[in-house]
Structure formats: C-alpha cells, structure tokens
Amino acid sequence: MIEVRDIVKTYRMGDVEVRALRGCSLRIDRGEFVAITGPSGSGKSTLMHILGLLDTPDSGSYRLEGHEVSRLTDDQLAIRRARSIGFVFQQFNLLARVSALENTALPLIYRDHPSPADPEDLLKRVGLGDRKEHTPGELSGGQQQRVAIARALVNRPSVMMADEPTGNLDSASSGEILTILRKLNETGLTVIVVTHDPEVTAVASRVISIRDGRVTEDRGRVPADSASGSVAKDTDFDFRVGGEHDARTHPLGWIGRKLDEAGAMFRQAVRALMANKTRTALSMLGVLIGVAALIAVMALGTGAREAVEERISRLGANLLVLRPGARQRGAVRMAAGATSRLTLEDAEALPRRLPSVDAAAPVVNGMAQLTWEGHNWRTSITGTTPAYLRIHDYELLYGRNFTAAEVENRARVALVGTTLVRELFDGSNPIGRTLRMNRVRFEVIGILPEMGASFGRDPNDMVIIPVTTAMKRLFGKTYINTVEIRVVDRDHMEYTEKAVIRLMKERHRIDPEREAFSVFNMGDLREAITATSKTMALLLAGIGGVSLFVGGIGIMNIMLVSVTERTREIGIRKAVGAKRSDVLAQFLIEAAVIGIFGGFLGILTGWGASLAMTRYAGWNTIITPLTVGLAFTFSAVVGVIFGLWPARKASRLNPIDALRYE
Known part of the structure; x- marks a missing residue:
C-alpha cells in the first residue's frame, strides 16, 4: 500500500535549518491499522503530511499503491489525494458556514469518482443522520470529528489518515471515534493515525515509533501476505457497500457535472x-x-x-443655409470693408432663378418679452415666410400657417411652441387669443409641433411670425439674417451651393474672387x-x-x-x-x-x-x-x-x- 525509502525533509526557518526527517523508511500494507507515535518534534506529523500528499520530501522515494508520488506536481498530488486518501484532523477542519451534510459532500466537488458514497448515508452511519443540517458551531467536538470522518470516506479512499483524532475530545467522544476507526479498519480500510494517546495505540494493530526523524521501533506488523485477510469484517459499518451517489450518470453528462460543480461553487461564494x-x-x-x-x-x-440628430433631421438633410459674410474655420466673418447684406428679394430670386432650389425662406431672428393676462415670458422670435414650415416638414398640432398675403400686409399673427403653451397659457388652448410681444399685439393662429429637448436651448420655446412683421413692427430691421434653402435632390447639393453663391454675387455686383457670402450644408453639419x-x-x-x-x-x-x-x-x-x-x-x-x-x-x-x-x-x-x-x-x-x-x-x-x- 505504502512504501517509503530514505525520506528526507528539511524546513528553513529564517537562517536556521530544521531537519524534520532524516532518511526515514517504512512500509505499510493494505488493511493495517497503524499508529505512529513519538515525542513532540520527532517528525511524526511531517511524516504524516508527506504520506498524505500534503507535503513533498526533499529527497527519497514514496510509492503509494505502486505509484511513485514524491515528485508529482501540486495538481497531480491533489488528484491522487482525492482518489486514495481520506483525512481526519485534530482541529476537525470543517467549513464553519456550511452544514454537516455539505461538509461531508465537499470532496465531491473536486473529484469525479465513479461511485462515491452517499454523504447522507455516511452521516447516518456515524450517528449524525438527525444533525445533517447543523453547522459545525452547532455540534459538539465529538460530533464534528464524526463529520470529518464521514467527509474522509465520501470518495471511498484506500487509506484513512488521522492526525491526533482524539486530541481535542473528552474520553467518551474519544471512545466513540476509536470505535468508528476500528470498525472502518475491520471493513478492510487501511488506517494510519498519528497520536500521543495510549488508548489509540492499544487499538492499533501496529505501532511505529519516530524519534529525531527516523523510525526507531516497529511493533506488531502483520505480514504482507496476510494483512488484508486477517481482519474481521464488520458488515454493519461497511462504508464500501453503503448507498452510492453516482457522479457519472448525470443526465447531461460531463457538461451537467461541470454545471453542478459551478453551481456548488456559486452557492459557496454567496455564502462566503x-x-x-x-x-x-x-x-x-x-x-x-x-x-x-x-x-x-x-x-x-x-x-x-x-x-x-432629431433637430437636424427636422431641418432636412437637403437643406442649405445662406448667410452674409465669408466662412472661416467653421465660423462666419465679415471681410474688411464688406457691405454684403441679404434682402427679401434675394430669397425670392433663389427658387425663381435656380431650378435645383425647391423653396427658400428668409429668416430674421431676435428675442422678445411676451405677456398674456399677467404672465410674462422671454423667448426667441423667428420671422419668416409660409415656406419655412414646408422646408422643415413641420405639421402644426393645431391651427393654421400664416399666408403670403399676411406676410405682405405685415399681419400680427403668430405660431407658438409647446413650451409657451405650458408656461404662458397654463396649458390651455391659445388659438385665437391675443398676446403682446414687446407691447405689440399678436393673434395666435397655430401651435408648432413638439421638437424634443436639447442642451442649452429649448427648441419648443419659440414663436414664428411673418418676416415683414418681424422686420418692420418688432425689430426695426431692413435686412434678413439668413435664407434657408431646400434643394430638390440631395445629389444636387454641391452644385446648388456654388450656384447660390454665384447668384448672390451677381445680384450684389461683387467681385467673383471675393468671399462675401457663405452657405452651410446641413448634411455636412450632421456628419x-x-x-x-x-x-x-x-x-x-x-x-x-x-x-x-x-x-x-x-x-x-x-x-x-x-x-x-x-x-x-x-x-x-x-x-x-x-x-x-x-x-x-x-x-x-x-x-x-x-x-x-x-x-x-x-x-x-x-x-x-x-x-x-x-x-x-x-x-x-x-x-x-x-x-x-x-x-x-x-x-x-x-x-x-x-x-x-x-x-x-x-x-x-x-x-x-x-x-x-x-
């Protein structure tokens, strides 16, 4: 079962070297109950850790079930440990936040055993069937040690190793644990115990004494050819024939098992x-x-x-904006000595002279103070022609657009945005009502569509009035600010842009080389x-x-x-x-x-x-x-x-x- 030859293990503690094992050799056959004893510092715990694959020797040979394991990697040691060894510790070493049943089943997360023992059945066999949902803090020391034994058995190991299993227990609990270990050995399980307890050595069939890192005495060894057959079988406690929890019969196969493992780790993660x-x-x-x-x-x-983008879409992808002045680095500037201005006649000439222009609307902008029945509101005013709504595809929510005749007659009519309806008219229908703009009376004839919010300025906080009314009655202007132009086809944008500039220079008799006007392409602006x-x-x-x-x-x-x-x-x-x-x-x-x-x-x-x-x-x-x-x-x-x-x-x-x- 186990064969160790000339094992050496040295620990370094700062500048001091401690030689825990000095060429230790021994052999343990299958089915033995071995007690390893010795004074503190003799190296018996180090030997147990190496035998249990928790540590590796500096030199020497260790064969477990015929396999050399002294030079395995960490992961290879973990696999071999899960396959062949069950541990029971003096401090129990149970996970504090999980139940006895989950502690018992813990090794199943890490080992794909063909037929592991049923954790619940093992707890029943160690007398804890009614305590399976209790956490370690709710169990006595003897009960915790029995949970540790059940955990050690769940993967059906070849050998159980116990490090001072009765060291922290009272005499009654110690007797229970020894009885369990003895019965397990009687089923054929190899049991190795490190102990100072004479009661444990009395139960063991073989006692190995360690001193100064060497085996000094080996008493009661059973011959190899009769070791496994010399023990009486206690079928009442045969963990090998108990209930099975078949890990390989998951309905989803390997993927299902991995999902189960991930689920178990997730539950433990949440609990932690x-x-x-x-x-x-x-x-x-x-x-x-x-x-x-x-x-x-x-x-x-x-x-x-x-x-x-919504506002630009409302402006139209095939929209051009004509402004006076040269364009430089994205801005408009007036050239030195420039006298170029835009007039209403310029806007009227564009669709008449250029076939690619579908419509053109002159625009005058300004701010005004609005009042209505004690309510005051300051907003932006846009003076334009009826073509403005068609250029921007605006459909009024209520009312009508003003007409060309009203533009010609400088009519005092207005289209208001939805913000004004809420703030100035308290949400009531303003159609037909009269408001004052800079003390000039205007009749509300329509409500503009909702245009969405934007940064810096509310696009619904505006009033549209006839351009002539804005120029003569409200702002006292003789020139317009811009002309908004709708092109028949988007493919003609570049041609129309150049044609508009040529036409304006021709109308104002400006040198063709001089930059006196600029045109903004809304398609470029969108990009x-x-x-x-x-x-x-x-x-x-x-x-x-x-x-x-x-x-x-x-x-x-x-x-x-x-x-x-x-x-x-x-x-x-x-x-x-x-x-x-x-x-x-x-x-x-x-x-x-x-x-x-x-x-x-x-x-x-x-x-x-x-x-x-x-x-x-x-x-x-x-x-x-x-x-x-x-x-x-x-x-x-x-x-x-x-x-x-x-x-x-x-x-x-x-x-x-x-x-x-x-």
Missing part, C-alpha cells in the same frame, strides 16, 4: 460573501458607482445625440455633429470606465483580505482534493459575484439617475439595451480581472502551510 455583509457591500459600492456613472453618462450622451457625439460618448464612457477601475481596485483589496482570512479554508479544500484551478475558480466566482451584483445595482441606480435628470433637469436621456449589456458585462469582467491576482495567490498556497495558518 454573506458572512461579511458590510465588507461585501462596501466592495460592491465601488462597482455600483462605476456602473451607475457609466449608465448615466452614456444615457445622457445618447439622449443628447438623438436630440441633436460633424455625429463625429463629435461619438467622441463625447467615448469621453463619457471613459469617465465611467475610471469609476469601474476604482471599483475593481476595491474588489481586489477585499479579495486579498478574504484570502488572508480564509487561508485555513483553502488548506481544507486542498486537503480534500481541490486542485489549483478549483481554488482559483472558487475565488474568481466570488469576485465575479461581487462585480455582477454590484453591476446590477449600478444599472438600477444609473437608470434612476437618468430618469431624475429627464424629469427634474429636462435633459433628454436614453438608455439602450446595448448600454445595459455593456455595463453588466464590464462589471462582471472587472470583478474577474481584479479578482485574478487574489485568486491566483489563494490557489498557489501550500496545503499544509494553509492548514497551519492562524
């Missing part, structure tokens, strides 16, 4: 996080703030872009705004990304603290067969859970913040499924990435060092 609610909440807070900021700023950026919006979206996303990064650092700090606090738990998991990848996955899942739950709460918070900005600040915000999906994905990825270092640190812990950690 819930055990420190305040700390977990604080670590989630960083992710929550980052995701909420990301959602809010992206919603704000998307809403602003949509509002701008520029779209590019700017993308840049702003990236900037805003970067702000949210920085917040997530800070949240990720918080997760890393918390996980590092968790690894330190749970070092013994890591040792327990490794002792029952967990590989490095299993421990890594466990802590990564915990980090991912923090990220995912923090992300979910962040999405809700960001959503609420966006609604608040829309309701109370009047800003247009839009939350898209893509934004939510990206935020949720990023939160999970941040959890995993920043949890990787702590998880890797946990996975690389030496099992025996982790078990000894205080």
Whole structure:
C-alpha cells in the first residue's frame, strides 16, 4: 500500500535549518491499522503530511499503491489525494458556514469518482443522520470529528489518515471515534493515525515509533501476505457497500457535472460573501458607482445625440443655409470693408432663378418679452415666410400657417411652441387669443409641433411670425439674417451651393474672387455633429470606465483580505482534493459575484439617475439595451480581472502551510 525509502525533509526557518526527517523508511500494507507515535518534534506529523500528499520530501522515494508520488506536481498530488486518501484532523477542519451534510459532500466537488458514497448515508452511519443540517458551531467536538470522518470516506479512499483524532475530545467522544476507526479498519480500510494517546495505540494493530526523524521501533506488523485477510469484517459499518451517489450518470453528462460543480461553487461564494455583509457591500459600492456613472453618462450622451440628430433631421438633410459674410474655420466673418447684406428679394430670386432650389425662406431672428393676462415670458422670435414650415416638414398640432398675403400686409399673427403653451397659457388652448410681444399685439393662429429637448436651448420655446412683421413692427430691421434653402435632390447639393453663391454675387455686383457670402450644408453639419457625439460618448464612457477601475481596485483589496482570512479554508479544500484551478475558480466566482451584483445595482441606480435628470433637469436621456449589456458585462469582467491576482495567490498556497495558518 505504502512504501517509503530514505525520506528526507528539511524546513528553513529564517537562517536556521530544521531537519524534520532524516532518511526515514517504512512500509505499510493494505488493511493495517497503524499508529505512529513519538515525542513532540520527532517528525511524526511531517511524516504524516508527506504520506498524505500534503507535503513533498526533499529527497527519497514514496510509492503509494505502486505509484511513485514524491515528485508529482501540486495538481497531480491533489488528484491522487482525492482518489486514495481520506483525512481526519485534530482541529476537525470543517467549513464553519456550511452544514454537516455539505461538509461531508465537499470532496465531491473536486473529484469525479465513479461511485462515491452517499454523504447522507455516511452521516447516518456515524450517528449524525438527525444533525445533517447543523453547522459545525452547532455540534459538539465529538460530533464534528464524526463529520470529518464521514467527509474522509465520501470518495471511498484506500487509506484513512488521522492526525491526533482524539486530541481535542473528552474520553467518551474519544471512545466513540476509536470505535468508528476500528470498525472502518475491520471493513478492510487501511488506517494510519498519528497520536500521543495510549488508548489509540492499544487499538492499533501496529505501532511505529519516530524519534529525531527516523523510525526507531516497529511493533506488531502483520505480514504482507496476510494483512488484508486477517481482519474481521464488520458488515454493519461497511462504508464500501453503503448507498452510492453516482457522479457519472448525470443526465447531461460531463457538461451537467461541470454545471453542478459551478453551481456548488456559486452557492459557496454567496455564502462566503454573506458572512461579511458590510465588507461585501462596501466592495460592491465601488462597482455600483462605476456602473451607475457609466449608465448615466452614456444615457445622457445618447439622449443628447438623438436630440441633436432629431433637430437636424427636422431641418432636412437637403437643406442649405445662406448667410452674409465669408466662412472661416467653421465660423462666419465679415471681410474688411464688406457691405454684403441679404434682402427679401434675394430669397425670392433663389427658387425663381435656380431650378435645383425647391423653396427658400428668409429668416430674421431676435428675442422678445411676451405677456398674456399677467404672465410674462422671454423667448426667441423667428420671422419668416409660409415656406419655412414646408422646408422643415413641420405639421402644426393645431391651427393654421400664416399666408403670403399676411406676410405682405405685415399681419400680427403668430405660431407658438409647446413650451409657451405650458408656461404662458397654463396649458390651455391659445388659438385665437391675443398676446403682446414687446407691447405689440399678436393673434395666435397655430401651435408648432413638439421638437424634443436639447442642451442649452429649448427648441419648443419659440414663436414664428411673418418676416415683414418681424422686420418692420418688432425689430426695426431692413435686412434678413439668413435664407434657408431646400434643394430638390440631395445629389444636387454641391452644385446648388456654388450656384447660390454665384447668384448672390451677381445680384450684389461683387467681385467673383471675393468671399462675401457663405452657405452651410446641413448634411455636412450632421456628419460633424455625429463625429463629435461619438467622441463625447467615448469621453463619457471613459469617465465611467475610471469609476469601474476604482471599483475593481476595491474588489481586489477585499479579495486579498478574504484570502488572508480564509487561508485555513483553502488548506481544507486542498486537503480534500481541490486542485489549483478549483481554488482559483472558487475565488474568481466570488469576485465575479461581487462585480455582477454590484453591476446590477449600478444599472438600477444609473437608470434612476437618468430618469431624475429627464424629469427634474429636462435633459433628454436614453438608455439602450446595448448600454445595459455593456455595463453588466464590464462589471462582471472587472470583478474577474481584479479578482485574478487574489485568486491566483489563494490557489498557489501550500496545503499544509494553509492548514497551519492562524
């Protein structure tokens, strides 16, 4: 079963070397009950750790069931440990936050055994069938040790190793544990016990004494050819014929088993996080703030872009705007000594002289103070012609547009935006009512359509009146500000733009080489705004990304603290067969859970913040499924990435060092 030759193990404690084993050799056959004794510091615990594959020798040979195991890697040792060895510790080493049944079933997470024992059946056999849902804190020392024995048996090991199994128990509990060990040995299980207890050595069939790292005495050894057949079978406690929990018959096969393992790790992760609610909440807070900021700023950026694009769409993709003055670096400037001005006649000449122009509307802009029955409101005024609504595809909500005759007669009629309806007329129908603009009376004949919100200026806070009325009765102007031109076909935009400039220079007798007029193409403006919006979206996303990064650092700090606090738990998991990848996955899942739950709460918070900005600040915000999906994905990825270092640190812990950690 076990053959050890010339095992040497030296520990370095600072500058001091401690030689725990000095060429130790022994052989243990299948079915023996072996007690290893010796004074403190003799090396017996070190020998047990090497025999149990919790530690590796510096030199020498160790063959377990015919396989050389002294030079196996950590993961290979974990696999062999889970396959062949069951551990029982003096300190019990049970997971504190899980039930007796879950503690017993713990090795099943890490070992794909063809027919493991049923954990519930094992608890019944050790007399704890009615205590299976109790946590270790609710069990006595003897009951905890029986849970540890059941856990050691769940994978049907070839050998059970117990390190001072009765050291922390009263005499009655010690007797119960010895009875269980004896009965297990009688079923054919090899039992190796490290002990100082003479009652244990009295029960053992063989006693090996260790002193100064060497075997000094070996009493009662059973010959190899008769060891396994010399024990009487206690069929009342034969764990090998008990109920089976077949791990290989999952209806979904290997994938199903892996899903079960992931589910078990997820439940343990949630339990571990819930055990420190305040700390977990604080670590989630960083992710929550980052995701909420990301959602809010992206919603704000998307809403602003949509509002701008909507306004440009209403302006029309085939719209040109003619202005006096030269265009330079995106702005309009007047050349030195320039006297170019736009007149109403210029606007009338454009559709008449240029076949590619569908319509042209002169525009005069200004501000005015409006009053109605004690209500005051200051707003922007646009003076134009009836063609303005057709150019922009506006359909009035109520009322009618003014006519060409009313423009010619300088009629005092007005079209008002929906903001004015709410603020000036208290939401009542203003059609037919008279309001004052800079003390001039105007009759409201129509309500403009809702045009959505935007930054800096409310597009619905405006009044449209005849251009002649604005020029002569309201602002005292003799020239117009701009001419808005609708081109028949988008393909003719570039040609029409040049033709408009030529025509204006011809009408005003201006040198063709001189820059006296400029034309803005709304199609180009849309492209520029779209590019700017993308840049702003990236900037805003970067702000949210920085917040997530800070949240990720918080997760890393918390996980590092968790690894330190749970070092013994890591040792327990490794002792029952967990590989490095299993421990890594466990802590990564915990980090991912923090990220995912923090992300979910962040999405809700960001959503609420966006609604608040829309309701109370009047800003247009839009939350898209893509934004939510990206935020949720990023939160999970941040959890995993920043949890990787702590998880890797946990996975690389030496099992025996982790078990000894205080």
